[in-house]
Amino acid sequence: MSFKRKILPDSFPRGDELTRQLVSIGFGFAENRAKAEPNIEDAIIAASIEGLNGDFRTLSLLVDWIPIHLKQLNIDRLNFALRELEEPMLRAFWSAIARWQKKDPRMTKLRRIYRGPRIPILPLDEIRFHLKRSGEDERFKESHLLVPEKMLRHRPSDISEPAWVAKFHLAYRYRIIIGPTYRADMWALLEKDPTLGPSELARRCYGSFGTAWDVKQDWSVIRTVMAA
Numbered sequence: 001m002s003f004k005r006k007i008l009p010d011s012f013p014r015g016d017e018l019t020r021q022l023v024s025i026g027f028g029f030a031e032n033r034a035k036a037e038p039n040i041e042d043a044i045i046a047a048s049i050e051g052l053n054g055d056f057r058t059l060s061l062l063v064d065w066i067p068i069h070l071k072q073l074n075i076d077r078l079n080f081a082l083r084e085l086e087e088p089m090l091r092a093f094w095s096a097i098a099r100w101q102k103k104d105p106r107m108t109k110l111r112r113i114y115r116g117p118r119i120p121i122l123p124l125d126e127i128r129f130h131l132k133r134s135g136e137d138e139r140f141k142e143s144h145l146l147v148p149e150k151m152l153r154h155r156p157s158d159i160s161e162p163a164w165v166a167k168f169h170l171a172y173r174y175r176i177i178i179g180p181t182y183r184a185d186m187w188a189l190l191e192k193d194p195t196l197g198p199s200e201l202a203r204r205c206y207g208s209f210g211t212a213w214d215v216k217q218d219w220s221v222i223r224t225v226m227a228a
Helices: 015-024 040-052 056-072 075-084 088-100 105-111 124-134 162-168 170-178 182-192 198-205 209-227
Strands: none
Touching: 015 040, 015 056, 040 056, 040 075, 040 088, 040 170, 056 162, 056 170, 075 088, 075 105, 088 105, 162 170, 170 182, 182 198, 182 209, 198 209
16 A cells, blocks of 8 residues: 555544643743654644634734744644645635744745735724734734734743753754754654554655665664674
């Protein structure tokens, strides 16, 4: 049977499961630090879905999380996944984020993910009041998403620093060492379960079979050297 690359999870986490995952990548929810080590892109896409459905606290934390941890995001994976999801507001949000973080050249493709009209984050009758009172959120000005100032709380201190996340999230740590790639995630997963074959490794990390095959061979070489 030929290998078919996986792009999206079977379902995105919600509720308490999502909260545990977000805590593990540095979101400052008021609960114990969780030991979950989710796929980072799955977690932040899930956070954006929840946030745009009205959970503005989660959305606020996500917007503060992005500039702190952007270097460790696999933008290629994020782009592929979002192109499979056809929700206009979700695409408009990530296009707006890409515009805001345009100094990172990787964001160029993500910026083009939405090309429709501007979308208000609230119903028009509600958003007019907030815009009249406070104006627009500077982070989203001239983007595809219309967000009033003070709608999303801005408290970067609620986000854990990269060193804390790297301490508890092995794939995040390998993304710092190797780069924010599928290869880094595969290497971290092999550290946890050396029995995984290339197909399962690729499936769990959303990568290609070829990358998984190479990582498996390289990992075996390094383990042989270390054992000797």
